[in-house]
Amino acid sequence: MMKHDSYPHYWVNHLSFLLRRSLVQRFEAEGLDVSAEEWAVLLILQSVPDLTATELSDRSMRDKTTITRTLDRLERKGLVLRLRDTKDRRSVRLSLSPMGQAVFEELARIAQGLIKQTLAGIAPEDVEQALTVMKRMAANLTEEQHGL
Template sequence: MFDFAATLPHWINRLSFQIRATAQAGFSEAGLDLAPEEWAVLMVLWGRGPQRMTDLAAVTLRDRTTVTRIVDRMVKKGLVLRRAPDEDRRVVAIAATEAADALRPRVLAVIEPLIAQAMAGIPPEAAATALSVLRQISANLEPPSPSG
């Protein structure tokens, strides 16, 4: 009989839920009005700068409608704003606000210990191997490019 619990995808999915729940609890405990989905958007914006809605949807692996709802909530919270670049006013970019940037140290104060807890007791070589395997699994699941 097939044992899904003995597969990497099972543990990847479980870990995703555990990280989300632990992050949410940490944000709440720290007095941050921030959902894990909003944290994911902020991590993209902090790392890459302003993004089009389509790009945010692609990088967070969510449909555009869901990302629009997340961004709408974040706009109301003053964490992001929509702006049209001067070179093309038809395109709307989502950007982190100064208020969001000011939250970054508090967010990292929750996330860095979470990562440290998750990685406790794992030798760096094992972590590097796991990262390589996870990247390969992700690459295997990417849709083929239109050209090939």
């Protein structure tokens, strides 16, 4: 018999749910109307600007339709800019708007508080080991999908 809570997969999913819920509650408490999905997109665009929607879709592991809807919402909120690529006018590049950068700084401050809370009492070497294990698990799935 499989006991659901004896697998790391259950705890990864459980933690993901708790993190998303807590993050959105903290954003709302600060008067910021940003979903967890939108935060994930802003985080990627802040660290890797000038991506196309396809590149963003690949990095976020979300389908193109979901990314397009998320980008539409972020653009309506004034947080993301879609700009034609100067070298290839068929391509649209994405970046944070000036307002998006300012809002990102507030969101990052809030997210850092959540990260600090979740890591409280956990030794740095345990965090490193957990990262190593999760990266290996992800690589196992990636290799499977690519037939390696």
